[in-house]
Amino acid sequence: MTDPLLAVRNLSVTYPGDDGDVRAVRNVSFTLGRERLGIVGESGSGKSTTGRAIMGLVGHPGRIEADELRLGATDLRGLSERGFRRLRGQRIAMVLQDPKYSLDPVMSVGQQIAETHRSHLRSSHRDARRAALEMLQAVHIRDPERVYTMYPHQVSGGMGQRVMIAMMLIAGPDILIADEPTSALDVTVQTQVLAILDELVRSRGMGLILISHNLHLVSSFCDRVLVMYAGQVLETCVAGKLSEAKHPYTRGLLAALPQLGHRRAELPQLQRDPAWMADLA
Amino acid sequence: MITLDGVTITYGSGARAVAAVRDLTLSVAEGEAVGLVGESGSGKSTVLRAIAGLIPYAAGEITLAGRRVDRRRTTAERKMAQMVFQDPYGSLHPNQTVDQILALPVAIHRLDRGETRIVQALAEVGLGAEHRYRYPHQLSGGQRQRVAIARALILEPRILLLDEPTSALDVSVQAEILNLLSRLRRDHGLTLLMVSHDLAVIAHLCERIGVMSRGQLLEITTATAMANNQVTHDYTRELLRSNAGFDRSSAASAELDVVAG
Numbered sequence: 001m002t003d004p005l006l007a008v009r010n011l012s013v014t015y016p017g018d019d020g021d022v023r024a025v026r027n028v029s030f031t032l033g034r035e036r037l038g039i040v041g042e043s044g045s046g047k048s049t050t051g052r053a054i055m056g057l058v059g060h061p062g063r064i065e066a067d068e069l070r071l072g073a074t075d076l077r078g079l080s081e082r083g084f085r086r087l088r089g090q091r092i093a094m095v096l097q098d099p100k101y102s103l104d105p106v107m108s109v110g111q112q113i114a115e116t117h118r119s120h121l122r123s124s125h126r127d128a129r130r131a132a133l134e135m136l137q138a139v140h141i142r143d144p145e146r147v148y149t150m151y152p153h154q155v156s157g158g159m160g161q162r163v164m165i166a167m168m169l170i171a172g173p174d175i176l177i178a179d180e181p182t183s184a185l186d187v188t189v190q191t192q193v194l195a196i197l198d199e200l201v202r203s204r205g206m207g208l209i210l211i212s213h214n215l216h217l218v219s220s221f222c223d224r225v226l227v228m229y230a231g232q233v234l235e236t237c238v239a240g241k242l243s244e245a246k247h248p249y250t251r252g253l254l255a256a257l258p259q260l261g262h263r264r265a266e267l268p269q270l271q272r273d274p275a276w277m278a279d280l281a
Numbered sequence: 282m283i284t285l286d287g288v289t290i291t292y293g294s295g296a297r298a299v300a301a302v303r304d305l306t307l308s309v310a311e312g313e314a315v316g317l318v319g320e321s322g323s324g325k326s327t328v329l330r331a332i333a334g335l336i337p338y339a340a341g342e343i344t345l346a347g348r349r350v351d352r353r354r355t356t357a358e359r360k361m362a363q364m365v366f367q368d369p370y371g372s373l374h375p376n377q378t379v380d381q382i383l384a385l386p387v388a389i390h391r392l393d394r395g396e397t398r399i400v401q402a403l404a405e406v407g408l409g410a411e412h413r414y415r416y417p418h419q420l421s422g423g424q425r426q427r428v429a430i431a432r433a434l435i436l437e438p439r440i441l442l443l444d445e446p447t448s449a450l451d452v453s454v455q456a457e458i459l460n461l462l463s464r465l466r467r468d469h470g471l472t473l474l475m476v477s478h479d480l481a482v483i484a485h486l487c488e489r490i491g492v493m494s495r496g497q498l499l500e501i502t503t504a505t506a507m508a509n510n511q512v513t514h515d516y517t518r519e520l521l522r523s524n525a526g527f528d529r530s531s532a533a534s535a536e537l538d539v540v541a542g
Contacts, residue, residue: 042451043422157321186320187478187523194527213451220526256456258485260524261508266460267485270453 004031005174005207006054006092009068013046013053013231016061024049024062026231026279032175032207036198038222038239039211042253046231047211051177054209055094056084072174090120093168097180099160103152109163110136110148113170120171135166139196158189162196169200176201179211194221215242215253230277249276282472283309283332283362283440288341290324290331301327303496304341311439314466314473316483318520319493325476328493329442332474333364345440360390363433367445369425373417379403379428380413386436402431406461423454427461434465441466443475447482459485480507480524492517 013025025046030037039047053064054071056079069076071091079087088094096102104112113135114128123131129148136144139162152160161181168176178197182190198221201208212218218225219242226233227250235247245251252270290302302324309315317325331338332345337352344350350358366372373382383402387395403413406427417425426446433441446462447455463486466473477483483490484504492499492514499514512518522528 042453188320188519191523191527198527198529215452216526220528253452256453258456258459258481260481260484260504260521263485263504266463267456269456269460 004033005072006032007068007070008054009066011050011053011064011066011069013049013058014063014065024231025053028226028228028231028233030226030233030236032209034205034207035224036201036208036210036222036239038218038225039209039228040213040215040218040225041228042213044230045228047228048179049231050228051094051179051209051211054177055088055092056081057094089116089168089171089173091173092175092177093171093173094177094179095161095164095168095181098184099155099157099164100152100184102164103160105152108149108151109155109160110144110150113163113167116167117170131170132166135170136163138169138200139163139166140192141166156189157185158193161185161193165193165197165200169204172204173206175207175209177209177211180213181210182217183212183214190217215257219243232280234276234280248273282311282313282346283307283474284342284344285328285332286342286344288328288331288343289339290327290336291339300339301496302331302338305496305498306341307491307498307501309472309474311472312470313489314475314487316487316490317474317476317493318478318480318483318490320478322495323493324496325493326444329364329444329474329476332440333362333442334359335364356390360436361438362440362442363436363438364442364444365426365429365433365446368449369422369429370417370449372429373425375417378414378416379408379420382417382428383432383435386432390436392436398435402435405434405465406431421454422450423457426450426454426458430458430461430465434469437469438471440472440474443473445477446475448477448479455482462486480520484508492520 009029011025011028012023015022015024028050039050041047052058056076058064066077071087103109110132113132117123117128117131133144133148136147141147141159141162155163182193185193210218210222219239222239225237225239225242227235227247229249234249235245237245243254255268256270258267285305285307288302288305289300291298291300293299305328317328319325330336332343334350334352334354342349345358345361380399383399384395387398392398408424408427412420412424447458450458465471473486475483475487484507487504489501489503490507491501494516499516502512506512507521510521512521
């Protein structure tokens with residue numbers, strides 16, 4: 001990879017706590033090209049914090065340190081809030097888990113999408129509206145004119161998440177960070193939302209970071225997978241070969257998953273090795 | 282042990298009544314484990330709540346151990362079927378210690394030997410004496426779900442109703458809870474009725490699986506048949522496909538038209 005969209009080297013996020021600092025992310029390094037990168041891990045492994053750090057969303061008193069944190073040619077280290085506001089939406093965007101909480105409840109979904117267009121591209125109301133309708137069509141909403149006027153409580157979870165994707169992609173970012181984008185949705189709807197995400201990310205040549213706790217989903221959707229534990233990346237695998245993962249943690253997680261058609265009297269329980277907590281880098 | 286005969290459950294009344302479950306017939310033998318899968322809003326949790334006596338049913342008949350039960354139940358009927366909820370963060374009283382949480386059902390049912398029962402219930406679910414005087418916020422998600430299971434078990438029920446018991450938990454913790462549930466089932470000869478959206482979890486614990494959609498039971502199949510793809514309904518097939526993870530080829534060919542609204 002000659003020119004990565006995103007380069008992260010030795011990223012650490014620290015929160016001060018009563019009993020000393022809590023190191024939520026420890027020395028995480030990776031690069032992202034025009035590909036789909038998955039980050040898996042259990043709760044508290046630092047996967048979401050990594051995503052938030054890239055977006056500049058780690059608030060006070062959290063501290064971000066990195067040897068390199070670069071979005072294209074822009075150095076994200078020490079970038080001001082104003083600087084980040086210019087990047088978010090236009091260069092890098094984020095889709096969160098539950099559309100119920102991430103959409104403004106008192107504004108129609110169409111207006112929210114159009115607002116994003118106006119504020120980033122300084123477009124007129126009419127252009128923004130047209131762009132929003134096109135974007136709704138792009139996320140396979142059949143009657144964009146009608147959905148444009150609907151409020152978040154009137155749309156289903158799957159449609160809400162498609163609206164979120166439309167809103168995030170309207171300003172044409174290079175990178176999309178999707179943090180558990182389908183965990184709040186029914187399994188059958190999940191597939192549809194992922195297919196739309198896949199289609200748009202490919203056709204626009206974007207980079208995607210998919211953060212999830214679901215091993216099956218990440219290994220079937222992404223190109224590469226980072227496995228995180230206690231704030232560190234334990235291993236990086238080719239997604240299709242996650243089943244050949246080497247690290248005992250990844251193997252333990254895979255073994256602990258119940259499998260359809262392979263019934264075991266007892267599921268092997270993950271034995272956590274204190275050595276996994278030690279600093280790797 | 283559990284039979285539902287033509288059960289219809291409605292929410293609301295008059296013109297605004299919504300039938301959440303329509304004409305559902307299902308029977309679970311003693312010691313059997315049956316699972317219900319389906320999308321959200323398919324009525325699977327509603328079925329559990331009606332069996333537990335938390336909500337009334339409009340038509341049909343529910344019998345537990347051969348006796349017809351309704352919303353009004355005797356203490357013995359309540360004791361027989363106990364429920365474990367999805368979210369251990371929401372189903373335990375935040376201002377009560379584990380000890381108080383477990384002592385309440387003992388007091389309500391006027392059981393003797395409260396002290397011994399609490400110690401025993403904690404040991405059953407793999408918690409030690411050190412957890413007894415803690416508050417829920419001092420426990421991990423998996424430990425809380427163990428407390429919720431202990432609260433159900435302390436009444437020595439014959440039926441355990443499980444509503445997504447592991448979906449709020451991490452994979453490694455889920456395995457521990459599933460192992461615990463299979464051990465308790467074996468040791469106590471419990472009858473299980475479990476609801477989940479995760480086919481693999483259901484198939485791990487249950488022999489028979491009912492597939493629900495829009496308030497109706499589409500089919501009852503077995504874990505083995507599911508694994509071998511021997512299912513009759515299109516909806517079940519779709520569920521199976523979605524559970525297998527993301528498949529680029531099938532996702533591209535699949536219809537992307539979710540009904541608007």
